[in-house]
Amino acid sequence: MEDFTALLKKHNLKVTPQRLKIITMLHAHGHINIEDLFSEIREEFPNVSLATIYKNIHQMTESGLVREVKIPSLKSVYEVAKEPHLHMVCDKCHKVEDIVLDTDKIIEEAEKVSGYKIEESFITLRGICPECRHK
Numbered sequence: 417m418e419d420f421t422a423l424l425k426k427h428n429l430k431v432t433p434q435r436l437k438i439i440t441m442l443h444a445h446g447h448i449n450i451e452d453l454f455s456e457i458r459e460e461f462p463n464v465s466l467a468t469i470y471k472n473i474h475q476m477t478e479s480g481l482v483r484e485v486k487i488p489s490l491k492s493v494y495e496v497a498k499e500p501h502l503h504m505v506c507d508k509c510h511k512v513e514d515i516v517l518d519t520d521k522i523i524e525e526a527e528k529v530s531g532y533k534i535e536e537s538f539i540t541l542r543g544i545c546p547e548c549r550h551k
């Protein structure tokens with residue numbers, strides 16, 4: 417179990433029960449969208465509003481603790497920021513998974529071709545996951 421209190425503090429975020437719950441859930445789920453996060457948090461904090469969740473997620477994203485993962489044609493999901501990685505999205509069950517690949521070559525190639533200095537990349541691959549393929 418990681419020390420989420422220390423993690424919040426490290427990112428200059430005030431430690432609140434809601435924030436601890438959010439970070440715990442992001443950690444447990446890997447990736448989760450706002451609505452699912454909201455409905456689970458409400459079980460514990462019935463008075464919390466969707467706007468509050470948005471506000472907290474926004475602050476946590478701004479601080480670099482949380483990362484928004486934008487997925488074409490699906491809702492954004494959120495994760496605890498970690499080493500650079502790619503996302504796999506299943507078209508059938510819509511689960512989002514991390515894969516770590518060496519993208520240095522692609523980035524280098526892209527810089528060469530475009531003349532850009534690339535600062536960040538968001539790579540998402542879509543397909544059918546092994547579980548859905550074997551159904």
Ligand SMILES: [Zn+2]
Binds near residue numbers: 506508509510546547
């Ligand atoms: Zn699937």
Ligand SMILES: [Zn+2]
Binds near residue numbers: 485
């Ligand atoms: Zn991820």
